[in-house]
Amino acid sequence: MKNYIIKNWRILFNIQITGFTLFIILTVIYYWNTSAHASFNRNIEITDLQGILSLIMTYLFVFFSVITLVYPFLLFMQAYFIWKENSGGKELILLSFLYLLSIISVFALFTINSAQAIKGIE
Structure with a gap:
């Protein structure tokens, strides 16, 4: 794993x-x-652009919810191996910042579903 991370650092960073x-x-x-929020995390009923966007965002929400739990281990492994072999500090800081923004994005998507449920009750 160490050799793969060091050898393919730029490719992994770009991905x-x-x-x-x-x-x-x-x-x-x-x-x-906001008009697409009604379809978030539900079965796709309307096959228009907003329904497709909701479906994509639902799958991305699930995928990045898992990423927010698993990614710190990968980030720490990368940081350890890269700092040990060569200096990649600026790139790792950028990755950490984008990771934090992704966590905020996951919580923003989580609040969309909660806000939609509250609107349905009213």
Whole structure:
């Protein structure tokens, strides 16, 4: 594992940056698209653009909920191996920042479902 992380550091870094950034951008877009919130975390009933976006965001929500629990171990392993072999401090700080923003995004998506349930009661 150590050799793989050190050998493919740039590729792993680019994949992680792209994944976190894409998730954060999609979350911001979806968070402000309030008309699509009715379909979040439900069976897709309408096959329009908002229904498809809700379906995608539901799957991303589940995926990144798991990532928020597992990723710290990967990040700490990367930090240990990269700092030991060569200096990658700035990149690891950026990854940590994007990881924290992803956690905030997951909680923002979690509140969408709660807010929608409250609206349904009223």
